[in-house]
Amino acid sequence: xxxxxxxxxxxxxxxxxxxxxxxxxxxxxxxxxxxxxxxxxxxxxxxxxxxxxxxxxxxxxxxxxxxxxxxxxxxxxxxxxxxxxxxxxxxxxxxxxxxxxxxxxxxxxxxxx
Amino acid sequence: xxxxxxxxxxxxxxxxxxxxxxxxxxxxxxxxxxxxxxxxxxxxxxxxxxxxxxxxxxxxxxxxxxxxxxxxxxxxxxxxxxxxxxxxxxxxxxxxxxxxxxxxxxxxxxxxxxxxx
Numbered sequence: 001x002x003x004x005x006x007x008x009x010x011x012x013x014x015x016x017x018x019x020x021x022x023x024x025x026x027x028x029x030x031x032x033x034x035x036x037x038x039x040x041x042x043x044x045x046x047x048x049x050x051x052x053x054x055x056x057x058x059x060x061x062x063x064x065x066x067x068x069x070x071x072x073x074x075x076x077x078x079x080x081x082x083x084x085x086x087x088x089x090x091x092x093x094x095x096x097x098x099x100x101x102x103x104x105x106x107x108x109x110x111x112x113x
Numbered sequence: 114x115x116x117x118x119x120x121x122x123x124x125x126x127x128x129x130x131x132x133x134x135x136x137x138x139x140x141x142x143x144x145x146x147x148x149x150x151x152x153x154x155x156x157x158x159x160x161x162x163x164x165x166x167x168x169x170x171x172x173x174x175x176x177x178x179x180x181x182x183x184x185x186x187x188x189x190x191x192x193x194x195x196x197x198x199x200x201x202x203x204x205x206x207x208x209x210x211x212x213x214x215x216x217x218x219x220x221x222x223x224x225x226x227x228x229x230x
Contacts, residue, residue: 034219043221043224044156044221045221090219099144100146100158100161101158103155
């Protein structure tokens with residue numbers, strides 16, 4: 001069973017702080033990694049993708065990937081109340097032609113004004 | 114682009130009734146995915162299609178569930194007969210194949226909230 005694990009939270013951070021969200025995965029051959037944001041009652045929205053080890057920055061968001069440790073994280077700098085949502089980690093498992101994503105159950109983030 | 118379109122947005126039905134959920138993927142996307150989301154189980158993949166052909170339906174919970182994709186712009190997920198435990202939010206998502214830059218990035222529709230009484 002290929003699994004994606006996340007701390008369910010809630011993770012509470014004060015406005016302006018850095019929020020750090022973590023995710024581990026079991027399939028060592030996984031190639032693609034994604035972070036989705038889901039506001040309450042809404043659909044998941046893709047915010048970051050990362051395919052190689054290291055950091056990828058996009059505005060206030062930084063995704064970090066360490067394939068050796070099977071670990072991917074999302075940092076949100078200068079957190080805003082509008083960042084309050086559930087963040088889903090998704091992994092594309094190994095296997096030729098595999099286009100599926102396996103999702104974690106998400107971490108609920110609350111940014112306190 | 115209009116994004117992934119789903120209908121209906123909300124469905125309330127009684128146990129035993131047939132339910133049909135509909136999805137229109139983003140134009141040009143050749144992969145379509147059906148997911149179910151509950152608090153207990155999170156976001157689960159039910160089935161996915163490539164070029165209108167079902168590729169993996171191992172996530173379909175039982176024979177009461179069926180899905181079709183008669184053409185590139187339309188898919189249905191049917192539950193017959195429905196049961197209270199089917200109550201969930203059902204999402205449709207689409208993506209493009211690896212020949213494009215954004216491969217594997219799935220784009221979700223707004224979902225259908227199903228309540229079976």
